[in-house]
Amino acid sequence: MSLIDQINKKRREIKTDGYPMSISEWTSMYESGELDIHPEFQRFYRWTPSQKTGLIESILLGIPLPPIFVSQRTDGVWDVVDGLQRLSTIFQFFGILKDEKGKKIDPLVLQETKYLPALKDKKWEDDDPTQSLPKELQLVIKRSKLATSIILKESDESAKYDLFQRLNTGGSELSPQEVRNCVLVMINKVFFEWLKGLPSLDSFSATTALSDRPMEQAYDTELALRFVLLAQIQESEIKAIGDVGDFLTDKMTAVSQDKKFRRAPVKKLFDETFNVLYATLAEDSFKRYNFKKSRHEGGFLLSLFEVIALGVAFNIGEGTLCDKTEIVERARSVWKNKAFTEWASSGVNASRRLPRLIPFGRNLFQK
Incomplete structure (x- = not known):
């Protein structure tokens, strides 16, 4: 299929509309x-009171804001794909914003700004x-319009997830896993x-x-996701991973929509793996081992997680x-293994590292 054909095909799969809407209309819809x-997303966003006040100031001063992206569901409800923090700030200022449990959040109290110190x-x-x-300023805000881009319900279902990821990656304050969590x-x-519970x-x-x-950037959830997706992955699939971030997403x-996926056995394997590691290596499980000083040093290393956690998990499965009495010695031995130290170095990207380290870990802890 040619490039033009690919573009035309994809454009037909994504149907959009767009028009400006007043803040009063947004409020009424909410x-x-x-x-x-998605009030669940609030935990992933870290706007300060100063940033929130800046948004209200921009509206009062008539400064144009980026468009709000929404996706129309089959039931007609609009899912906010991008613009959650802007809308949440407005709704919180109005005193109508609710948390995940439906409880109203304390109304926003504005701060002094450079141009409008009287907002304090x-x-x-x-x-x-x-x-x-x-009242006259309340009317200014209510009548102010926000541009809206709508992904219509006739679009391909994956379109809104792709759009959310693209709009919230790169310059975003969210970590890659926080974006994945929102998706x-x-x-x-x-x-x-x-x-999230793992x-x-x-x-x-x-x-x-x-x-x-x-922890604030949901790295613990990313590690759990890596475990779920990689602990029992076929070696042929490991070699085809490519960009690890894209693979994880x-x-x-795919797994979250797979009706055949069974969570219980995966959780059981997760629990058994880390219970074994805690009983043997404890807090040193994923730290470098210094043979000269006969001790573990430093902080968490992802390369060790890929070898030790995934290797132990695979063999449990x-x-x-x-024998559990051999785990400590085998885990420490990686620091004398040239294959590990070469592929675990900081200059080796994950797409090249994983096809080596995951099989290495599986062999390392095999009886």
Whole structure:
């Protein structure tokens, strides 16, 4: 198929519409349940009160805002694909924003800004009239329009997920896994909640020993996802992974929609693996071993996770795990293995590393 044919085919699969809508109309849709902004996403976004105030200031000053992207579901409801933080900020300022449990979030209190210092401590409505936004300014906000791009329900189902990922990757404040989490919420919320629950296992937390920053960016969930997708993957499929980020996203999307996928056996394998590692290596499971000093050093290393966690898991699943008393010695031995140290170096990208390290780990812990 030629490039032009490919483009024409894809354009036919994605049907869109677009027009400006007043903030008052957006508010009405939200309150009537015709707009789903996915309150679950709030945990992934980190706008500060200053950033939120900046948005309200921009609206008052008439500064154009980027368009809101939505996807029309078969039931007619609009899913917000991009623009959640902008809409959430507006709804919070209006005092109507609800959390995942349907409880209203405390209304936004504005801060002083460079151009509008008098915004300090202003609310949409307050018992003290001097702290309420003047009615004429409320009307300015209500009548302000936001451009809207709509992916119509006739479009290919994967279009909104692809669009969400593209709009929230690169310059976004979200980590790659946080973007995946948002996509997963839209695709299969039950699967998302299950995946998110895996890292809560005490032995997983203890063996990975992640610092606060990676945890804030959902790195623990990414590690759980890597385990789910890679622990029992066929070696022929490992060699075809290519870009690992794309693989994780695409494979996650497929697995979460696969009705034949059984979560219970995977969770059982996850629990057994990290319970074994905690009982043997504990918090040193994924740290470098210094033979000269006879001790583990440093922090979590992904390359060790790919060898040790995935290697142990595979052999548990196959019933071929070596004696548990040998795990510590075998895990430490990788630092004397030239094949490991070469492929685990920081200059080797994951698409080249995984086809070597995953089979290496499987052989390492085989009895």
